[in-house]
Amino acid sequence: MTILIFKVILVLAVFSITMLIAMYSTWAERKLSAVMQDRVGPNRAGPMGLLQPLADGIKMFTKEELTPELSNRFLFIIGPGIAMLTALITGAVIPWGGDVSIGGESFPLQITDINIGVLYLFGVVSIGVYGIMIGGWASNNKYSLLGALRASSQMISYEIAMGLSIIAMVMMTGTLSLREIVAQQDAGFANVLYQPLAFLIFHDLRLRRNEPCAFRPAGMRDGTHRRLPHGVFFDETGPVPVCGVHQHVHLVGHLGQLLLGRVQFPVPARAGLSPNALATVQTVVFFLKVFGFIFLFMWVRWTIPRFRYDQLMNLGWKVLLPLSLLNIFVTGVVMYLTGKLN
Amino acid sequence: MPISEILFWVLSITAVVCAMLVIASKNAVHSALFLIVTFFAVAGHYFLLNAHFLAAVHIIVYAGAIMVLFLYAVMMLNLRKDEESGKKPLFKIAAAISAGSLLLVLTVALKRSESNQMLGTDTQIGTVESLGQSLFNEFLLPFEISALLFLSAMVGAVLLSKKQI
Numbered sequence: 001m002t003i004l005i006f007k008v009i010l011v012l013a014v015f016s017i018t019m020l021i022a023m024y025s026t027w028a029e030r031k032l033s034a035v036m037q038d039r040v041g042p043n044r045a046g047p048m049g050l051l052q053p054l055a056d057g058i059k060m061f062t063k064e065e066l067t068p069e070l071s072n073r074f075l076f077i078i079g080p081g082i083a084m085l086t087a088l089i090t091g092a093v094i095p096w097g098g099d100v101s102i103g104g105e106s107f108p109l110q111i112t113d114i115n116i117g118v119l120y121l122f123g124v125v126s127i128g129v130y131g132i133m134i135g136g137w138a139s140n141n142k143y144s145l146l147g148a149l150r151a152s153s154q155m156i157s158y159e160i161a162m163g164l165s166i167i168a169m170v171m172m173t174g175t176l177s178l179r180e181i182v183a184q185q186d187a188g189f190a191n192v193l194y195q196p197l198a199f200l201i202f203h204d205l206r207l208r209r210n211e212p213c214a215f216r217p218a219g220m221r222d223g224t225h226r227r228l229p230h231g232v233f234f235d236e237t238g239p240v241p242v243c244g245v246h247q248h249v250h251l252v253g254h255l256g257q258l259l260l261g262r263v264q265f266p267v268p269a270r271a272g273l274s275p276n277a278l279a280t281v282q283t284v285v286f287f288l289k290v291f292g293f294i295f296l297f298m299w300v301r302w303t304i305p306r307f308r309y310d311q312l313m314n315l316g317w318k319v320l321l322p323l324s325l326l327n328i329f330v331t332g333v334v335m336y337l338t339g340k341l342n
Numbered sequence: 343m344p345i346s347e348i349l350f351w352v353l354s355i356t357a358v359v360c361a362m363l364v365i366a367s368k369n370a371v372h373s374a375l376f377l378i379v380t381f382f383a384v385a386g387h388y389f390l391l392n393a394h395f396l397a398a399v400h401i402i403v404y405a406g407a408i409m410v411l412f413l414y415a416v417m418m419l420n421l422r423k424d425e426e427s428g429k430k431p432l433f434k435i436a437a438a439i440s441a442g443s444l445l446l447v448l449t450v451a452l453k454r455s456e457s458n459q460m461l462g463t464d465t466q467i468g469t470v471e472s473l474g475q476s477l478f479n480e481f482l483l484p485f486e487i488s489a490l491l492f493l494s495a496m497v498g499a500v501l502l503s504k505k506q507i
Binding site: 075114115116119120122123126127129130133134137145149152153156159176 | 371394405406469
């Protein structure tokens with residue numbers, strides 16, 4: 001019974017922390033883009049515009065809900081909902097930290113450890129495409145449909161190379177459970193040391209894969225709320241699309257955990273810490289890493305001009321896919337030569 | 343009623359109802375979406391049978407990849423309702439007869455089979471480990487042959503899409 005209560009609390013905590021991060025990643029994005037473009041950025045609501053997400057939220061909740069004529073109302077609403085759902089349910093398998101002990105009982109800081117954790121993540125990511133497609137189609141708007149088709153075709157073609165770059169890592173760890181993958185890295189070295197190419201491919205793909213989502217909702221690009229005509233959720237109003245998009249960025253930030261390990265903590269220091277303190281440090285380091293990746297996304301997004309669609313496709317299919325295949329091959333050969341293959 | 347039985351009924355009803363809606367709905371996009379829901383229900387059944395790998399791959403491949411391509415095709419074609427002309431009565435009769443005989447064959451086959459016998463009580467049979475073991479030991483040759491088949495299909499698809507080689 002206590003384990004059930006703990007899990008419910010953990011689910012709620014993960015949900016609210018994710019929502020909070022999604023909320024403030026909108027603020028961070030606008031501030032960062034402002035710094036890069038020599039603007040001030042949001043500075044009216046609260047100190048440094050820190051209450052801006054709250055003000056935006058109130059505005060969006062109280063705004064009149066618009067549904068375009070001739071659109072399918074149910075699908076129109078459920079499209080961004082799916083995008084958000086898929087982003088949220090990935091949190092279920094992420095090991096946030098080590099075990100915590102409360103009142104003599106030990107609980108893992110992970111909602112559930114399924115033995116196909118990596119496959120689960122990829123399944124969820126592949127379903128995320130529907131959020132975009134359905135949202136784009138349901139508004140019965142040609143621009144939305146074109147945007148949706150472009151964004152989702154980009155997403156699925158990048159999924160393949162992304163999966164292949166992970167396969168090389170799974171070959172080495174020999175397990176699909178996220179908990180074990182993280183534990184192995186905590187005991188030894190981060191997988192990034194063994195698989196630098198997979199890491200680079202994976203992160204490049206994450207970056208590009210998220211690109212179409214990044215500008216979708218009410219014009220984040222120029223820091224105003226002007227709607228961009230190439231967006232998928234062109235006709236959408238309300239808070240869900242915006243959150244869904246930022247969630248997605250966040251979700252893929254988690255996946256980096258696979259390759260980076262949780263915390264490369266100096267071993268002697270670890271021994272002196274109580275389990276609870278260690279779990280706290282691990283969780284903090286985990287979130288710092290997520291923030292680091294989110295920052296990296298924004299940094300690249302606002303520095304480098306967007307690739308054209310055909311350039312993106314060429315890069316994905318003709319460069320990154322062969323590279324990740326090569327990586328699998330090299331990994332196999334090295335594992336065979338070093339006798340790790342039995 | 344144990345929870346697995348409740349889940350079984352919920353998933354079964356979802357699968358059957360959605361599968362019927364796939365053919366019943368007028369809009370092609372709605373059909374495709376109902377098919378996706380059907381796939382999810384079937385994947386849920388795989389989970390109940392402890393076939394975790396099959397369930398995950400079912401979702402990744404069928405729901406995540408194949409149906410996305412289906413949806414593309416349907417959305418791009420932009421089918422309209424009025425374009426759906428009525429089929430000739432001969433076609434309708436032929437379709438009814440062939441579907442009816444398929445139903446008959448399936449029903450008889452299922453009735454004759456010893457459905458109460460489980461294939462085995464091994465709960466580990468569908469896990470990734472045991473699946474990998476049997477694929478790469480027992481069924482290595484069929485596995486490799488099917489890989490070759492897929493490769494040739496891929497080459498064929500590339501060949502067809504190229505105007506000049």
